[in-house]
Amino acid sequence: MNTRSDHREVLLERLRASPDGWLSGQALCAALHCSRTAIWKHIEALRHLGYAIEARPRLGYHLTGVPEAPLPAEVAPRLTTRTLGRELTWLPLVDSTNRWLAEKADAGAAEGYVVTADTQTAGRGRLDRGWHSPPALNLYASLLLRPTVPLDRAASLTLLLGLAVRRAVRSLAAGLAVRIKWPNDIWIDGRKLGGILCEMRAETDRIHHVVAGIGLNVNTTARDFPPDIRASAISLRQASALFFPRAEVLAAILNELEPVYREWLNQGLAPFLDELNDADLLKGRTVTLAQGDQLLSGVATGIARDGALLLTTPDGVTPVYSGDVRIRSISGLRD
Numbered sequence: 001m002n003t004r005s006d007h008r009e010v011l012l013e014r015l016r017a018s019p020d021g022w023l024s025g026q027a028l029c030a031a032l033h034c035s036r037t038a039i040w041k042h043i044e045a046l047r048h049l050g051y052a053i054e055a056r057p058r059l060g061y062h063l064t065g066v067p068e069a070p071l072p073a074e075v076a077p078r079l080t081t082r083t084l085g086r087e088l089t090w091l092p093l094v095d096s097t098n099r100w101l102a103e104k105a106d107a108g109a110a111e112g113y114v115v116t117a118d119t120q121t122a123g124r125g126r127l128d129r130g131w132h133s134p135p136a137l138n139l140y141a142s143l144l145l146r147p148t149v150p151l152d153r154a155a156s157l158t159l160l161l162g163l164a165v166r167r168a169v170r171s172l173a174a175g176l177a178v179r180i181k182w183p184n185d186i187w188i189d190g191r192k193l194g195g196i197l198c199e200m201r202a203e204t205d206r207i208h209h210v211v212a213g214i215g216l217n218v219n220t221t222a223r224d225f226p227p228d229i230r231a232s233a234i235s236l237r238q239a240s241a242l243f244f245p246r247a248e249v250l251a252a253i254l255n256e257l258e259p260v261y262r263e264w265l266n267q268g269l270a271p272f273l274d275e276l277n278d279a280d281l282l283k284g285r286t287v288t289l290a291q292g293d294q295l296l297s298g299v300a301t302g303i304a305r306d307g308a309l310l311l312t313t314p315d316g317v318t319p320v321y322s323g324d325v326r327i328r329s330i331s332g333l334r335d
């Protein structure tokens with residue numbers, strides 16, 4: 001035990017484990033082999049992170065509240081995974097968690113590494129869009145994967161992540177009708193709840209890494225969204241009238257993802273096709289797909305084994321692998 005965060009983890013463990021809730025400064029000094037002043041500094045740092053710690057003369061310290069933010073000490077006890085999220089960094093502020101993690105990946109970080117941030121100043125969305133990232137409300141997380149699969153399998157990973165997020169949301173708030181809008185959006189009630197951004201570094205025949213970014217609107221209320229997306233975005237809180245600790249949301253996603261990721265490594269999307277087609281927001285709808293300057297219209301008829309969107313046009317069924325999909329004139333739905 002030598003870093004400050006190691007000390008703080010031990011301190012928290014001791015406070016949580018204390019039978020009557022109180023732990024003397026002396027006991028903490030003995031456990032951490034440090035001075036009372038050092039203990040006091042750690043307590044202050046923990047308070048700053050959102051821990052409520054009462055201090056009383058003669059009794060010592062008492063942990064009375066924990067933060068809902070996805071701090072490692074709050075996520076770890078909820079994880080059932082072997083690798084995903086076992087190494088986890090929380091940042092109060094970053095430009096983009098995807099960019100930050102790509103740098104770590106290039107430096108050799110291991111599969112399963114997760115970074116989350118309280119806020120992002122340059123959150124990235126798909127197709128060079130930004131991602132609105134207000135502090136303290138939502139989940140902004142990136143996960144490092146190093147899948148040993150053929151390159152052409154990688155595109156379907158976005159759908160797999162969407163499926164894991166959908167499962168997690170449904171486990172947290174039963175009854176929510178969560179849909180996946182191919183290829184990377186999570187929708188509820190005709191509005192966008194979140195999105196996935198997978199960014200890959202690869203050679204022609206080998207994937208070095210995938211940084212899988214997840215942005216999920218968790219506790220935002222209407223006034224927290226900027227006016228231009230207020231009508232088209234939704235949060236878990238708006239959809240369910242419940243508050244969700246972000247630590248719980250992140251753990252639920254990682255717990256759902258790990259087993260399906262293992263299955264996907266061996267079998268691709270095949271085992272998940274029924275579930276994906278059940279979640280498919282576009283199925284049966286007339287859509288227009290923008291691919292560069294080209295517009296392609298047709299009826300979306302499902303998701304294929306390789307992750308393609310199947311578009312039925314007068315010329316037959318066309319598998320589509322990329323593009324920006326717009327739903328045509330369906331009342332109650334916005335894209």
Ligand code: BTN
Nearest residue numbers: 096098123124125126195213215
């Ligand atoms: C989209 O719907 O366009 C994808 C949005 C993905 C946003 C997340 S937030 C965490 C991670 N870091 C980023 O910069 N982007 C992703």
